[in-house]
Amino acid sequence: MSAPPGGRTAIVLFTRDLRVHDQPALATACANFDRVVPLFVLDPALAGRSPNRDRFLHQSLVDLRDALRERGGDLVLRHGDPVAETIRLGRAVGATGIALSADVSHYARRRERRLAAECDRHGLSLRTFPGLTVVEPGAVRPGSGGDHYRVFSPYHRGWSARRWRDEVATPARVPLPTGVEVGRLPAEPAGESPEALPGGERVGRDRLRGWLRDLDRYDDLHDDLAGDGTSRLSPYLRFGCLSPLAVARAALAAMTGGPDPAHPFVRQLCWRDFYYQVAYAFPDLATRAYRPGSRDEWRYDEKTLAAWAQGRTGEPIVDAGMRQLRAQGWMHNRARLITASYLTKELGLDWRDGLAIFARWLLDGDLPNNSGNWQWVAGTGNDTKPYRRFNPKRQADRYDPEGAYRRRWLR
Numbered sequence: 311m312s313a314p315p316g317g318r319t320a321i322v323l324f325t326r327d328l329r330v331h332d333q334p335a336l337a338t339a340c341a342n343f344d345r346v347v348p349l350f351v352l353d354p355a356l357a358g359r360s361p362n363r364d365r366f367l368h369q370s371l372v373d374l375r376d377a378l379r380e381r382g383g384d385l386v387l388r389h390g391d392p393v394a395e396t397i398r399l400g401r402a403v404g405a406t407g408i409a410l411s412a413d414v415s416h417y418a419r420r421r422e423r424r425l426a427a428e429c430d431r432h433g434l435s436l437r438t439f440p441g442l443t444v445v446e447p448g449a450v451r452p453g454s455g456g457d458h459y460r461v462f463s464p465y466h467r468g469w470s471a472r473r474w475r476d477e478v479a480t481p482a483r484v485p486l487p488t489g490v491e492v493g494r495l496p497a498e499p500a501g502e503s504p505e506a507l508p509g510g511e512r513v514g515r516d517r518l519r520g521w522l523r524d525l526d527r528y529d530d531l532h533d534d535l536a537g538d539g540t541s542r543l544s545p546y547l548r549f550g551c552l553s554p555l556a557v558a559r560a561a562l563a564a565m566t567g568g569p570d571p572a573h574p575f576v577r578q579l580c581w582r583d584f585y586y587q588v589a590y591a592f593p594d595l596a597t598r599a600y601r602p603g604s605r606d607e608w609r610y611d612e613k614t615l616a617a618w619a620q621g622r623t624g625e626p627i628v629d630a631g632m633r634q635l636r637a638q639g640w641m642h643n644r645a646r647l648i649t650a651s652y653l654t655k656e657l658g659l660d661w662r663d664g665l666a667i668f669a670r671w672l673l674d675g676d677l678p679n680n681s682g683n684w685q686w687v688a689g690t691g692n693d694t695k696p697y698r699r700f701n702p703k704r705q706a707d708r709y710d711p712e713g714a715y716r717r718r719w720l721r
């Protein structure tokens with residue numbers, strides 16, 4: 311197509327910020343440009359790593375497309391290298407600006423650098439926006455110097471004291487230029503877990519609304535394996551179907567005793583931000599021990615690893631957790647701690663192998679949280695006590711005293 315005459319056009323390149331509410335890149339483009347092209351590029355380099363997440367992504371894209379259509383726009387889909395496809399489309403529609411949410415992984419940062427270089431070459435301006443965390447990585451820094459916090463508690467104090475950005479309004483209209491070839495989504499991938507939650511901003515927002523009614527019980531219930539009293543919002547945060555800032559603000563507003571940033575639920579959102587700022591400063595978090603000098607020597611035993619992955623170790627609470635993971639593409643945090651500790655401390659296997667198995671199944675699997683938590687349990691990470699162990703029998707007695715969680719998953 312040829313570039314439309316007059317007015318300014320922007321492309322909003324979506325990645326894992328798949329929503330229209332509190333989406334700074336989209337909102338700013340709609341406020342400042344005459345025409346806006348929302349774009350998602352299906353990147354073959356990222357597909358196929360997790361059938362569960364491939365399906366969740368697909369469902370989230372369908373929902374995003376519907377939300378954009380309701381606002382007069384659409385979701386333009388391309389397949390291939392996101393940088394090449396964005397530039398190609400940018401030239402075709404006569405765009406002058408590209409908007410993108412900033413991300414922390416090696417891959418995402420390399421994509422951003424390549425895009426910046428290509429934008430320079432083609433006279434396009436690239437602007438990055440916040441939106442993947444409550445507080446941007448690097449925005450809260452230790453007074454003593456250094457580019458990030460290594461320990462959670464002082465980070466939490468800085469995070470709570472910081473003035474968070476304002477939520478941005480959902481654009482009323484997304485003015486797509488005429489004549490853009492929209493492209494089609496492929497068929498929905500099958501996924502692997504029969505009980506996986508469906509993706510999308512709408513489902514995520516409904517879930518948040520329903521769950522906030524239980525917020526006051528979170529402190530009592532969040533470690534009760536059978537009680538299942540956590541939000542299960544993690545997959546929606548992983549794909550940006552929900553804005554973490556909007557979730558944190560909604561939780562503060564729903565607290566019956568008044569807003570309290572030290573509330574355990576908001577504190578968990580801070581753990582998420584904490585690992586993002588760690589991964590931003592230490593991009594090898596998925597592959598290299600974070601803490602210098604930590605013991606990082608492990609055994610390799612394929613059969614034992616496979617038995618752990620399939621929930622066949624013979625240790626009931628561990629097997630229950632791994633079976634929940636396979637059935638739901640999600641596992642309770644307490645069970646993640648127990649199964650990860652069992653792999654590294656009882657079986658002596660490498661945390662990277664456990665991380666890879668979690669990464670395949672988890673709907674919420676992402677580099678900062680998966681790696682940061684695995685390293686914490688393995689004793690190589692932040693804030694960690696190298697000799698900490700979670701005794702599976704004592705953990706089961708304490709967090710599944712009636713055995714209901716084990717009965718449910720070991721049937």
Ligand code: FAD
Pocket residue numbers: 532540541542543544545547548575578579580581582583585641642643644646647650668672674675676677679680681683684687
């Ligand atoms: P809630 O208890 O309702 O908490 C609300 C939100 O806070 C979560 O959705 C999540 O975004 C954040 N959060 C909670 N606990 C943590 C934590 N320990 N670290 C960072 N953020 C947290 N979480 C992921 O999102 N992706 C992962 O890949 C991941 N891998 C993990 C691996 C191991 C070995 C362990 C021990 C934990 C891992 N977690 C991961 C953290 C945590 O288990 C999940 O975030 C949580 O269970 C998600 O369920 P929820 O949404 O009901 O949590």
